[in-house]
Amino acid sequence: MTLTRDQVEDTALAILTRFGLADLSMRRLARELDVQVGALYWHVKNKQELLVGVAARLLNGLDAGNQPGCSAQGDAPSTGGPTRGAPQDQASGRAAVAGLATGIRAALVNVPDSAEVIQVAQSLQPGSLAPLNRLRAMLAAAGIENPTWAQHLVMNHVLGSIAAAQESARLAAVDPTAAAVPLGDDAFDWGLRVILDGLFGDAAA
Amino acid sequence: MTLTRDQVEDTALAILTRFGLADLSMRRLARELDVQVGALYWHVKNKQELLVGVAARLLNGLDAGNQPGCSAQGDAPSTGGPTRGAPQDQASGRAAVAGLATGIRAALVNVPDSAEVIQVAQSLQPGSLAPLNRLRAMLAAAGIENPTWAQHLVMNHVLGSIAAAQESARLAAVDPTAAAVPLGDDAFDWGLRVILDGLFGDAAA
DNA sequence: ACCTGAACACCGTTCAAGT
DNA sequence: ACCTGAACACCGTTCAAGT
Numbered sequence: 001m002t003l004t005r006d007q008v009e010d011t012a013l014a015i016l017t018r019f020g021l022a023d024l025s026m027r028r029l030a031r032e033l034d035v036q037v038g039a040l041y042w043h044v045k046n047k048q049e050l051l052v053g054v055a056a057r058l059l060n061g062l063d064a065g066n067q068p069g070c071s072a073q074g075d076a077p078s079t080g081g082p083t084r085g086a087p088q089d090q091a092s093g094r095a096a097v098a099g100l101a102t103g104i105r106a107a108l109v110n111v112p113d114s115a116e117v118i119q120v121a122q123s124l125q126p127g128s129l130a131p132l133n134r135l136r137a138m139l140a141a142a143g144i145e146n147p148t149w150a151q152h153l154v155m156n157h158v159l160g161s162i163a164a165a166q167e168s169a170r171l172a173a174v175d176p177t178a179a180a181v182p183l184g185d186d187a188f189d190w191g192l193r194v195i196l197d198g199l200f201g202d203a204a205a
Numbered sequence: 206m207t208l209t210r211d212q213v214e215d216t217a218l219a220i221l222t223r224f225g226l227a228d229l230s231m232r233r234l235a236r237e238l239d240v241q242v243g244a245l246y247w248h249v250k251n252k253q254e255l256l257v258g259v260a261a262r263l264l265n266g267l268d269a270g271n272q273p274g275c276s277a278q279g280d281a282p283s284t285g286g287p288t289r290g291a292p293q294d295q296a297s298g299r300a301a302v303a304g305l306a307t308g309i310r311a312a313l314v315n316v317p318d319s320a321e322v323i324q325v326a327q328s329l330q331p332g333s334l335a336p337l338n339r340l341r342a343m344l345a346a347a348g349i350e351n352p353t354w355a356q357h358l359v360m361n362h363v364l365g366s367i368a369a370a371q372e373s374a375r376l377a378a379v380d381p382t383a384a385a386v387p388l389g390d391d392a393f394d395w396g397l398r399v400i401l402d403g404l405f406g407d408a409a410a
Numbered sequence: 411a412c413c414t415g416a417a418c419a420c421c422g423t424t425c426a427a428g429t
Numbered sequence: 430a431c432c433t434g435a436a437c438a439c440c441g442t443t444c445a446a447g448t
Contacts (some may be wrong), residue, residue, distance in 0.1 A: 002431065026422060038424075039432050047422065123372035146395065152369060152388065153362065153396040160361030167328035183357065190351065191358040198403030208413065231441060243443075244413050252441065 003035060005043040009053040016054060020095060021113035022181075048124055055121030055129060058114055060082050062103055062131040093142025094200045097154070101192055105158050115159040144199060157195060161188040208240060210248040214258040221259060226318035253329055260326030260334060263319055267308055267336040298347025299405045302359070305340050306397055310363050317371060320364040327360075349404060362400060366393040 011032050015024045026047055030037045044050045108114040122130060132151065139154075140147035164183050171178065216237050220229045231252055235242045267307045313319040326334060338357065344359075345352035369388050376383065 025420085027420080036433050036435095037422085038434080041423070042431060050229070051308070070303060119368070123376075146392075149392045149395050150390075151271075152365065153399060156361050156365030156369075156396075157358065160357065160365060163324070164357060164361075171328075183354075187351075187354045187357070190354050191361075194355075194358060194403035195356070195400060196403070197406075198399035198401070201402075230439085232439080241414050241416095242441085244417080246442070247412060 003039060003043060005031065005053075007033065008040060008043050009050065009057060012050055012054050013057050016113065016117065017111050019112075021116060048120065051117055052121040052125050052128060055117050058111060058117065059104065059107055059131045060130055062100070062107055062134075090142070090200065093138065094196055097135065097138050097142065097199075098192060098196060100131065100138060101154050101158055102189075104131055104135075104155075105162060105188060108158075109162050109165065115163040115166075118159060139199075141199070150199060153199075154192075154195060157191050158187075161191065208238065208244060208248060210258075212238065213245060214255065214262060217255055217259050218262050221318065221322065222316050224317075241366045242261070245284050253325065255334060256322055257326040257330050260322050263316060263322065264309065264312055265336055267305070267312055267339075278363075293327060295347070295405065298343065299401055300399050301343050301395060301402060302340065302347065302404075305336065305343060306363055307399060309336055309360075310393060313363075314367050314370065320368040320371075323364060344404075347405070355404060358404075359397075359400060362393075362396050366396065 008029065012024060012029055015028065015032065026040055027037050030040055033040075040050075043051075108118065118129070122132065127133060134153065135154065136147045136151040139150045144150045161183070165188075168183050213234070217229060217234055220234065220237065230239050231245055235245055245255075249258075269305065313323065318357075323334070332338060337360065340359065341352045341356040344355045349355045366388070370393075373388050
């Protein structure tokens with residue numbers, strides 16, 4: 001079988017998940033695929049472009065209507081046109097944003113250095129990650145005046161929290177004495193609530 | 206003259222400021238100092254420890270009471286004990302936090318990749334950056350229930366905004382056609398206002 | 411105490427040449 | 430079209446040996 005771009009991205013994601021970004025080198029990737037390094041550059045322009053693909057894979061499960069918190073939807077949701085504002089937009093808009101932000105975090109928190117990978121993709125090719133576009137659309141639909149700024153505000157919290165949690169876990173693994181502050185799921189939830197309070201004016205606290 | 210740790214950190218900061226983190230290698234640093242690479246490792250344990258020193262230098266101007274927004278203070282501020290809550294703590298606490306966050310951003314925004322450097326220092330040696338401790342102390346004094354979480358919430362916005370602004374500037378320098386969204390000072394101010402609204406309950410909007 | 415010289419084990423990227 | 434072999438120009442870190 002000949003090498004495929006999908007195989008390259010799959011193996012890259014596997015290395016990232018098991019060993020982190022420091023071990024995800026083009027040479028290590030080639031070794032894992034039983035191939036010479038140069039072969040990778042026929043399927044991928046460079047390492048950054050590869051990371052954009054890996055970032056997309058990380059958030060792949062968030063594309064359809066399967067974010068946690070909403071039990072079942074996405075097949076035939078509404079009867080009218082989708083462009084009209086629903087009746088309870090203030091509260092349900094906030095809940096939808098919270099659900100998607102929590103889902104993005106859940107998809108990334110167990111993959112080492114995933115926050116860095118997403119940030120590279122976001123800066124190198126903005127707009128290429130569908131769930132982040134959906135987040136912005138949700139914020140716009142909920143009446144937020146500047147949805148792009150709000151998207152970045154929420155994502156900075158999501159990615160910053162993930163990086164901090166993973167770093168504190170990395171420290172605890174090396175030196176179990178300095179337990180410090182957990183900075184886990186509850187810290188994320190608290191911060192998300194603060195941001196949504198500021199965005200939506202405390203309506204659904 | 207013999208080499209000094211201060212010289213090493215000074216030169217490292219100069220390279221970072223002029224050329225960014227990608228150009229701040231130990232070998233480039235040694236070249237700039239007219240010295241062999243190994244010489245650096247007598248003054249510094251490794252590159253990460255060096256970056257912690259560089260991070261401290263980046264925030265050095267924020268140590269005393271000279272943050273912008275508060276015209277003059279820090280000499281003999283109050284008559285009573287410092288542990289008692291002042292009368293207008295809700296509003297002045299919020300203003301103090303906003304001033305320090307804005308000051309931290311101002312100290313970093315013109316240094317390429319400064320957000321990454323601060324994050325490395327913060328994760329490798331938490332508590333070593335005095336202005337971040339002052340930020341947490343301010344939040345505690347203002348009555349925020351979990352000042353550590355709030356400190357990270359604010360700092361994730363500060364550092365995330367800086368990184369996004371520098372990346373969008375880097376893109377605009379290479380490809381001036383895709384102007385995209387500015388993501389500059391006003392985006393930062395707006396996000397900070399949202400966070401403070403959520404933290405302080407809309408009191409001083 | 412402080413630094414040199416030289417090595418070790420890596421990187422990302424390119425490219426002629428093969429098939 | 431797809432891959433090998435080999436090179437180019439780098440990395441961070443260590444360490445005997447010099448002074």
